[in-house]
Amino acid sequence: MAENVKKIGVLTSGGDAPGMNAAIRAVVRCAIYNGIEVYGVNKGYNGLINGDIVKMEARSVGEILQKGGTILQTARCLEFKQEEVQKEAVKLAKGLGLDGLVVIGGDGSFRGAQALCRHGLSTIAIPGTIDNDISCSEYTIGYNTCLNTVIEAVDKLRDTSSSHDRCSVIEVMGRHAGYIAVESAIACGAEVVLVPEFEYDFERDVINVIKKGLARGKKHCIVIVAEGIGGSVEIAKKIEEATGMESRATILGHIQRGGSPSVTDRVMASRMGAIAVELLLDGKENRVICVENGQIIDRDIEEGLAMKKELPIELMGLVKKMSV
Numbered sequence: 001m002a003e004n005v006k007k008i009g010v011l012t013s014g015g016d017a018p019g020m021n022a023a024i025r026a027v028v029r030c031a032i033y034n035g036i037e038v039y040g041v042n043k044g045y046n047g048l049i050n051g052d053i054v055k056m057e058a059r060s061v062g063e064i065l066q067k068g069g070t071i072l073q074t075a076r077c078l079e080f081k082q083e084e085v086q087k088e089a090v091k092l093a094k095g096l097g098l099d100g101l102v103v104i105g106g107d108g109s110f111r112g113a114q115a116l117c118r119h120g121l122s123t124i125a126i127p128g129t130i131d132n133d134i135s136c137s138e139y140t141i142g143y144n145t146c147l148n149t150v151i152e153a154v155d156k157l158r159d160t161s162s163s164h165d166r167c168s169v170i171e172v173m174g175r176h177a178g179y180i181a182v183e184s185a186i187a188c189g190a191e192v193v194l195v196p197e198f199e200y201d202f203e204r205d206v207i208n209v210i211k212k213g214l215a216r217g218k219k220h221c222i223v224i225v226a227e228g229i230g231g232s233v234e235i236a237k238k239i240e241e242a243t244g245m246e247s248r249a250t251i252l253g254h255i256q257r258g259g260s261p262s263v264t265d266r267v268m269a270s271r272m273g274a275i276a277v278e279l280l281l282d283g284k285e286n287r288v289i290c291v292e293n294g295q296i297i298d299r300d301i302e303e304g305l306a307m308k309k310e311l312p313i314e315l316m317g318l319v320k321k322m323s324v
């Protein structure tokens with residue numbers, strides 16, 4: 001154990017994700033368990049710039065394990081990309097006596113963590129985003145809960161689509177990543193899924209699939225569209241015109257970011273939060289905690305950011321096969 005680690009901080013950054021509170025709680029409680037002080041940095045990197053930092057006690061994180069959102073709040077702080085601002089933040093953190101910082105967020109947040117480390121503050125990153133788009137990790141905090149929220153909504157939309165013989169076009173989050181779209185499509189038995197990672201031909205991949213379904217006796221259908229494709233209202237109109245099937249569009253929006261975390265997110269976030277503290281206590285820095293082949297490991301942030309994660313094409317194929 002590094003004797004010189006006496007005080008650490010924790011922050012959440014980027015889009016919030018259910019389970020972030022469980023991770024904060026684990027960082028705070030694991031630090032206190034090991035006899036070190038812990039500080040919460042509010043509103044992501046903004047708090048490190050303006051000193052919005054508060055001491056946390058074991059009781060500060062009571063009753064938050066089951067809550068969505070993040071008690072430390074989060075932000076997108078564009079200023080933090082400037083080197084001068086990062087150096088000032090390190091000065092402020094060092095002035096408070098912080099020996100390390102745990103950053104919970106997505107790959108943008110990891111770049112911030114890497115910059116802090118470059119300027120002298122030890123950091124450990126934890127993947128937290130509903131998008132599941134962290135290249136170096138099979139798991140990200142919040143994705144599992146988000147999928148449960150999406151499937152609950154899609155199941156409800158299927159009820160009403162079925163009652164009215166309609167096509168329901170449902171837009172889910174994911175500007176650059178189609179994980180939410182494709183896994184919810186599989187889990188809900190959608191006929192069609194459109195994601196930013198794979199090109200599609202509207203006539204062949206949407207209209208013809210729906211028409212074939214109608215010819216086989218299907219009366220309603222579900223089309224899942226990732227946010228990165230967008231235009232779900234327009235897509236619903238085009239489907240109605242081309243197939244004669246009455247169509248409605250629903251954009252699920254930020255409902256996907258909230259809610260009580262699932263058991264998977266509570267457990268994984270707790271494990272990752274505790275590991276982050278242990279890594280700092282072991283004198284490690286500039287590491288990201290990841291899941292690889294089902295195991296929690298840690299790797300260099302730079303190396304993690306350079307990795308690539310492809311949306312498996314077989315998942316797209318599975319949606320197609322299941323829609324016959």
Ligand code: ADP
Nearest residue numbers: 014015076077080081105106107108109111112
């Ligand atoms: P996420 O962490 O979910 O990917 P963002 O990409 O919005 O979300 O990044 C969150 C925050 O991380 C940004 O608002 C900014 O404060 C910080 N950040 C992003 N990119 C960088 C970068 N290249 N260098 C330093 N900080 C960054």
Ligand code: F6P
Nearest residue numbers: 015129130131173174175227257
């Ligand atoms: O990264 C999480 C996410 O919810 C994306 O799926 C979505 O594209 C984006 O954040 C929305 O961001 P904002 O909260 O700024 O609307």
